[in-house]
Amino acid sequence: MKLYEYMGKDLFSQYGIPVPRGKVAKSPEDAAEITAEIGDSVIKSQILSGKRGKAGGIKFTKEPEEAREFAAALLGSKLIGMPVEALLVEEKLTTDKEYYVAITIDGKRRCPVVLASVRGGMDIEEVPEEHMVRYHISYKTEMMPFEAREITRLMHLHGWEQEQVQNVLIKLYRMFVDLDAELLEINPLVASGDRIIAADAKVTIDDEALFRHPEIPFVEERTEWEKRAHALGLAYVELDGNIGVMANGAGITMATLDTLQHYGGAAANFLDAGGGAGEEATAKALELILAKDPKAILINIFGGITRCDDVANAFVTVKKKMGIPVPVVIRLVGTNQEKGRQILKDAGIETFETMHEAAEKAVSLATQ
Amino acid sequence: MAIYINEDTNILIQGITGNQGSFHTEQMLAYGTKIAAGVSPGKGGQNVHGVPVYNSVSEAVKHHKIDASILFVPARYAKDSAFEALQAGINLLVVLPEHIPVHDTMAIMELAACKGATVIGPNSFGLVSSGKSKIGIMPNQYFVPGPVGVVSRSGTLSYEIVGSLADVGIGTSTVVGLGGDRVVGLNFIDVLSRFEKDPDTRVVVLVGEIGGTAEEDASSFIAEHMSKPVIAYLAGKSAPTGKRMGHAGAIIERGMGTLEGKIKALNQAGVKVASLPFEVPELVKKALWLPGR
Numbered sequence: 001m002k003l004y005e006y007m008g009k010d011l012f013s014q015y016g017i018p019v020p021r022g023k024v025a026k027s028p029e030d031a032a033e034i035t036a037e038i039g040d041s042v043i044k045s046q047i048l049s050g051k052r053g054k055a056g057g058i059k060f061t062k063e064p065e066e067a068r069e070f071a072a073a074l075l076g077s078k079l080i081g082m083p084v085e086a087l088l089v090e091e092k093l094t095t096d097k098e099y100y101v102a103i104t105i106d107g108k109r110r111c112p113v114v115l116a117s118v119r120g121g122m123d124i125e126e127v128p129e130e131h132m133v134r135y136h137i138s139y140k141t142e143m144m145p146f147e148a149r150e151i152t153r154l155m156h157l158h159g160w161e162q163e164q165v166q167n168v169l170i171k172l173y174r175m176f177v178d179l180d181a182e183l184l185e186i187n188p189l190v191a192s193g194d195r196i197i198a199a200d201a202k203v204t205i206d207d208e209a210l211f212r213h214p215e216i217p218f219v220e221e222r223t224e225w226e227k228r229a230h231a232l233g234l235a236y237v238e239l240d241g242n243i244g245v246m247a248n249g250a251g252i253t254m255a256t257l258d259t260l261q262h263y264g265g266a267a268a269n270f271l272d273a274g275g276g277a278g279e280e281a282t283a284k285a286l287e288l289i290l291a292k293d294p295k296a297i298l299i300n301i302f303g304g305i306t307r308c309d310d311v312a313n314a315f316v317t318v319k320k321k322m323g324i325p326v327p328v329v330i331r332l333v334g335t336n337q338e339k340g341r342q343i344l345k346d347a348g349i350e351t352f353e354t355m356h357e358a359a360e361k362a363v364s365l366a367t368q
Numbered sequence: 369m370a371i372y373i374n375e376d377t378n379i380l381i382q383g384i385t386g387n388q389g390s391f392h393t394e395q396m397l398a399y400g401t402k403i404a405a406g407v408s409p410g411k412g413g414q415n416v417h418g419v420p421v422y423n424s425v426s427e428a429v430k431h432h433k434i435d436a437s438i439l440f441v442p443a444r445y446a447k448d449s450a451f452e453a454l455q456a457g458i459n460l461l462v463v464l465p466e467h468i469p470v471h472d473t474m475a476i477m478e479l480a481a482c483k484g485a486t487v488i489g490p491n492s493f494g495l496v497s498s499g500k501s502k503i504g505i506m507p508n509q510y511f512v513p514g515p516v517g518v519v520s521r522s523g524t525l526s527y528e529i530v531g532s533l534a535d536v537g538i539g540t541s542t543v544v545g546l547g548g549d550r551v552v553g554l555n556f557i558d559v560l561s562r563f564e565k566d567p568d569t570r571v572v573v574l575v576g577e578i579g580g581t582a583e584e585d586a587s588s589f590i591a592e593h594m595s596k597p598v599i600a601y602l603a604g605k606s607a608p609t610g611k612r613m614g615h616a617g618a619i620i621e622r623g624m625g626t627l628e629g630k631i632k633a634l635n636q637a638g639v640k641v642a643s644l645p646f647e648v649p650e651l652v653k654k655a656l657w658l659p660g661r
Contacts, residue, residue, distance in 0.1 A: 105470060107550040107580050107617065110477040139474040180471050208616075209469035211444065235614040250548055250614025251522020251577060254603035255645055261606040262644055270607075272614045302524050302531070303507070333531065334507065355528070356646050 001205045004046045006088045007217050008201030015175040017168050017186075018197045022090030031071035032064040034089040042092045043067055045074055047082040048221060050123070055080050060092055093199060098188035099155070100124055101169060102202075103176045105183075112137050112176065114147075114169065118155050120188035143173035164196035165189070179216060180209030225288060232284045234273055241266025243366045244289035244326075246282075247300040248273050252355075256300045259356055265363030268294045279314035286318055296327050298362035300355055303334015312340035316347045327365045331358035370497035370542045371517070371562040371569075372460065372486075373436060377501050378404040380428055380437040380458070382449045384421055385411045389440035392505050393417050399502040399511075404432040425456040436460035438494065438503050446490065447472035454483050462503050463489035463547070470616070473551045480553065487553030491615070493523035493545040504545065506530075514539020516652055517563040519556055520575035521546050521582070521617065525603060529575060529648050536649045538656070541568040546582075548615030556586035564594050571597050571655045573648060574639070578604030579618045579625040587633035597655040600634050601642045602627055 003011075009019040021038060024046075025031040035041045045057035052058055057079045059070045067089065074084045098121030106113040116133040117124070133154040137147060148166035157165055168189065176184050185202035205216055222230065229236030235250060243260055245267045247253040253272045260267050269292060273285050289297055301311050311332060319328075331352045332340050341351045352358035379396075383389040384406025394417050397403060403419050405428040412423035422428040425437070437453045439446055443465045453461050454476070461480065468490045480487045488495060494504015499513035506523070510531040518540055520526040530540055544559050546552050556574060563569045572594075576583040583602065590598050604618060605627045612619040620626055631641050640655070642648045 105474070105551060107552075108555075108582070108585065110551050110553075111474055139471075139478045177471065180469055182470065206470050208443065208467045209471065212469075237611050237613065239608065247524075249522065249524025250618060251520075251525030251575070251603050252528055254522075254577060254607060254613050254618065255525055255528070255601075257607070258603060258605040259644055267606070270611075270613055302528050335509070354646055356644055 001207055001210060001219055002048045002221060003203040003205065003217065003219055004048065004086065005044065005201050006046055006086065007219070008203035009088075009198065011175060011179070011203060012198050012201055015171045017171050018195060019201070020090040020093055020197055020199065022088055025071055025087045025089050026075070026085070028068040028071040028075065031087055031089055032068040035061065035067035036064040038089065038091050040092040041067065041089050043070055044088045044090070045079050045084045046086040046088055047079050047084060048219070049080050049082060052079065057084070093190055093192045093197060095188070095190045095192060095199075097191040099165065099191070100127070100187045101165070101172065101189050102183065102185035102187070103172055103181070106136060109136055111139050112173075114151055114173075116151050116155050118157070124187060137173070141177055143170050145170070160194065161191055161196060168196060168198070179213060180206045182206050225291060229271070229288055232281075234271060234281070234285060234288070236288060237270040238292070239267050239269055241268050242295040243362050244268050244292065244294035244297040245300070246271045246273055246285045246289060246297070248302065248306070252300065252302055256298065256355060256359065259359040260298065260363060263360045263363040265359070265366055268292045279317055282311070282314045283318040283322065286322065286324065290324065294326060295366040296329065296362050297324070298358060299328065299330045300358065301330070301332050301334070303332065303337065303340075307335045308332050308337045308340030309343060312343035315349070316343060319347065319349075329358050329362045329365065331355050369566050369568045370500055371559070371566050372495055372542065372544065373497050373501045373503060375400070375500040376402070377435045377503075378402050378433050379503055380404060380425065380432075380434045380453075381406040381419070381440060382425065382437055382453060383440035384408055384416050384419065385414065386440055390416050392440065393419060395505075395508060396502050399496075399508045400499075401501045401503065404428075404434055425452045425458065429456050429458075434458060436462065436503060438462040439464055441465065443467040447476060450476045450487070451479060454479050454485055457483075459485050461485060461487045462492065462494050463487060463553070464492060464494065464505065466491040466548070468549070470549070470551055473549065477551065477553060488544065489547040489549075489552060491549040492547035492552070493526065495542065495544040497542045498540045506543070510534045511543065512539040513541070515541060515568065515570035515656065517541045517566065517569035517572045518543040518575065519546065519559040519563070519572065520544070521548055521577050522575060522603065522615070525645065526575055528645055529573060529601065532646060532649050533652060536653070538649065538652060541566060548617055550580065550617045556582050557589045560586060560589055560594060560598070564596055569596065571599065571652055573652065574598055574600040576600060576602040576630065577615065577618050578602070578607050578613070578620050578627055579615070581625065583630040584633045587637040587639065590634075590639060591637035598639045599642065599648060599651045599655060600639050601645055601648055602630055
């Protein structure tokens with residue numbers, strides 16, 4: 001789960017990481033008021049995306065009236081396809097230098113890694129490798145003082161800057177562990193006068209660990225349908241094609257999507273129904289799929305331990321109850337597959353033995 | 369031979385009295401797995417399908433020789449159970465649950481490294497040395513003995529491929545599920561190096577997917593250290609950037625983990641990559657008739 005910049009900065013503050021003076025504005029009046037209070041300000045649209053400046057989502061001003069107009073134009077509008085519901089109004093910093101620091105997880109090494117560079121401020125992908133410090137840290141509760149010293153030394157920092165950045169790193173790591181973070185990124189971390197300040201905040205929390213963090217605000221990024229699927233225990237992702245897909249298992253669902261593409265089709269969704277495909281799960285999955293008005297539906301079930309006759313019966317029952325207005329192609333393999341296919345055939349549903357034959361058929365039905 | 373487990377491996381089931389634990393205990397016993405004991409705190413003294421249940425892992429290892437343990441516990445208790453197993457001296461731990469917080473996984477990996485133990489998973493379907501022992505949740509009928517080693521990040525996709533091999537009369541030596549999470553214990557290279565040395569394995573099938581760099585890392589290893597032929601299938605060709613396709617690890621971020629990059633790396637290492645799963649048996653057949661690469 002990604003947090004908005006202002007939420008991330010709130011958390012930074014709680015952990016003692018310096019952030020600019022500022023407040024959240026949810027109306028043009030708020031924006032004017034905060035600007036009057038702060039003086040020279042920067043107003044930043046709160047959306048879960050970078051490149052806000054280029055898109056016109058950031059404004060520098062000291063005039064409350066200008067702040068009001070800017071806020072009125074942006075609040076409720078869309079920026080880079082995302083609705084702007086809040087603005088962060090902050091003191092404008094004098095920026096002497098821009099650094100980059102982040103902590104994330106290195107899957108390959110199975111441990112946290114600190115990324116740091118003296119070339120902050122730009123898109124970090126564009127920073128040359130020789131200016132990027134990568135420092136792996138053992139998974140434990142604290143960053144050692146020497147580790148913070150080492151990282152800042154590798155960044156070639158000196159004096160008060162080195163000291164303050166060390167301080168930020170140690171606090172950032174504490175926050176990373178405490179909050180089950182997947183990513184904490186400060187870009188840029190600025191040197192302003194005699195202070196080091198986090199001018200931006202990118203915070204991603206592990207979805208699987210949210211149950212133990214009631215203190216973190218919840219940010220919904222999923223679509224309405226993805227939300228509904230999640231509540232049903234189904235892994236669902238909306239896509240752009242016209243063939244509804246249901247399969248069991250993430251890998252086989254992906255492979256089903258690839259097979260459709262191979263035959264010139266495109267899936268309307270990714271839907272992993274998980275291990276079982278009982279009546280209730282099947283009904284709910286089909287409801288989700290039909291909501292996107294597909295031209296055809298492809299169901300790919302590799303039964304394994306699940307019995308194919310159970311799957312077939314579930315599907316026939318659901319079809320009778322709901323009525324399915326588009327052609328359905330089913331591939332069904334596993335325990336009792338003959339029985340299962342017979343049940344479907346009797347109900348007038350076409351079945352296939354292999355995934356590629358079924359996919360080819362679904363594509364031809366969808367393009368008719 | 370086979371790798372990691374064989375007919376002499378004695379296993380422990382953690383969470384044996386739960387629905388999943390009990391069901392799969394029965395399935396594993398039917399496959400021929402030697403299940404020495406089970407653990408469910410507070411349920412000691414019971415038995416599940418004839419397997420004695422203990423309150424703790426340390427109690428179970430006092431009474432039985434245990435070579436490996438498998439976790440059937442809810443994700444939020446997985447770290448506790450994994451630590452219990454590792455602290456009791458279990459050397460091979462199979463972590464099945466999906467949705468384990470990644471910080472918990474990192475903590476498990478750190479303790480495992482300290483104890484010198486091997487962890488498979490999380491979010492793994494387990495592993496099976498065909499005809500000998502199965503520690504996992506895969507359907508028994510497709511796992512017949514043969515010369516093909518399979519290592520995979522995905523469960524049902526492996527069943528699909530192992531099933532299509534079985535359909536044409538080709539069996540498997542050992543099939544290992546690495547798990548679909550971003551951080552997992554065993555990786556492709558660990559398993560490939562075992563297959564290279566395993567006399568029962570003549571051809572290796574690698575089943576990968578988008579996201580991360582596991583396949584790219586495997587490619588360098590294959591190019592330098594593998595004499596046995598490797599066939600690959602990778603899922604996620606049609607996946608859009610930035611969307612997580614079910615597995616926590618299956619996401620293309622900032623151009624990293626794309627399928628094109630992985631296929632290119634594998635091809636350069638001499639690996640034949642099937643573009644769809646049903647092409648795998650044909651490629652394996654060809655490889656089996658060829659001595660070496």
